[in-house]
Amino acid sequence: MLGHMEPLDEDAMLMVRYRDGDADAFSTLYARHKGPLYRYLLRQVRNAGAAADLFQDVWWRLIANRARYEARAKFATYLFHIAHNCTIDFFRRDLTMRRAARSDDADAQVEPEVPEYQRPDGIAEFAEQQSALLAALGALPREQREAFLLHEETGLTIEEIARVTDVGLETAKSRLRYAIRKLKQSLLPAQIPDAQPLRTRTI
Amino acid sequence: MDPPDDLDEYLRGDSALSRQYRRESTPTTPRALDRRVRKISREAHGTAQRLTQCLAPLAFAASVLLSVALVLAIVFGPQTARRVDDAPRLVRVAAHADSSPNAPLNRARQLYSSDPQHLRAPSAWLADIAALRRAGRNSEADAELRRFRSAYPAYSADFAIRP
Numbered sequence: 024m025l026g027h028m029e030p031l032d033e034d035a036m037l038m039v040r041y042r043d044g045d046a047d048a049f050s051t052l053y054a055r056h057k058g059p060l061y062r063y064l065l066r067q068v069r070n071a072g073a074a075a076d077l078f079q080d081v082w083w084r085l086i087a088n089r090a091r092y093e094a095r096a097k098f099a100t101y102l103f104h105i106a107h108n109c110t111i112d113f114f115r116r117d118l119t120m121r122r123a124a125r126s127d128d129a130d131a132q133v134e135p136e137v138p139e140y141q142r143p144d145g146i147a148e149f150a151e152q153q154s155a156l157l158a159a160l161g162a163l164p165r166e167q168r169e170a171f172l173l174h175e176e177t178g179l180t181i182e183e184i185a186r187v188t189d190v191g192l193e194t195a196k197s198r199l200r201y202a203i204r205k206l207k208q209s210l211l212p213a214q215i216p217d218a219q220p221l222r223t224r225t226i
Numbered sequence: 227m228d229p230p231d232d233l234d235e236y237l238r239g240d241s242a243l244s245r246q247y248r249r250e251s252t253p254t255t256p257r258a259l260d261r262r263v264r265k266i267s268r269e270a271h272g273t274a275q276r277l278t279q280c281l282a283p284l285a286f287a288a289s290v291l292l293s294v295a296l297v298l299a300i301v302f303g304p305q306t307a308r309r310v311d312d313a314p315r316l317v318r319v320a321a322h323a324d325s326s327p328n329a330p331l332n333r334a335r336q337l338y339s340s341d342p343q344h345l346r347a348p349s350a351w352l353a354d355i356a357a358l359r360r361a362g363r364n365s366e367a368d369a370e371l372r373r374f375r376s377a378y379p380a381y382s383a384d385f386a387i388r389p
Contacts, residue, residue, distance in 0.1 A: 046271045061255045075259050082263045086270045154250045175247050200233045
């Protein structure tokens, strides 16, 4: 999905320099993208500890694979494609752990071992810091939330969001459309009077 | 059918939703996390530099060795390339037993293997040795005879191969 040729952006050139041994180029890249990436991960997994782990993992993957980097697309699509894959892995692991915990709980009737970030107190702590908008964002289906975050945090176009998330253009467009409609309607009815009725369909 | 204005308006930028999100979307990376990532980067960069520093002298040494080997091969090549009896077990022999002493050898059939799977028939081999003798190439004939006797120790054929 990332093989499409595009004019190189400045960050892609920085990544090429980093690949070729310029450590300062990484510092610039990191400074530019750490905030959007951290918020993307934080909003996606909705837990500060897990987001921190994933944040490290994304940068580690980028660093470890820098020798194979080819500037074929906007750098943000490369970075967030890694991030997307990391979150997919995270949600898979999370699902497996929950299933295992449920199974153990049913068998032994003891409290299952779950990561700290999945415990109710951790989730509650995170929820307290949320505004109404972020709470509504968190209530969105993961795919719709991701489309919204990618656009808001990185300015990616729908085509680029489709590439990052490995889906078709229309799917990416639908996800973003439903996300903004739900967010507008559920959070800001007074400020956006022409908001459309809330739909519950997920993509 | 979804109304197009929702998404189009949003994608034009500066929508109320985007403004609201940006006002609230403030968390930044914890400093400890910054330090960890920068450490990962420094370590990776340091490893690459150390590798380069180690590999450069090795590459230089390899180049020097290769150059010396090439010079030695050029200077001493003809002597070291001379065939000796116990060296590669591929031999040159004449092609036909009935060639005259002055007949040119058949170069197309000169290479024979002493591998048991590919040994020549004794008669053909002896004929080739005899042809070498007739051609005056006694040293080659002697070498071939030693190999023949090694391959066929019980075979008596002195009549055909005496100098």
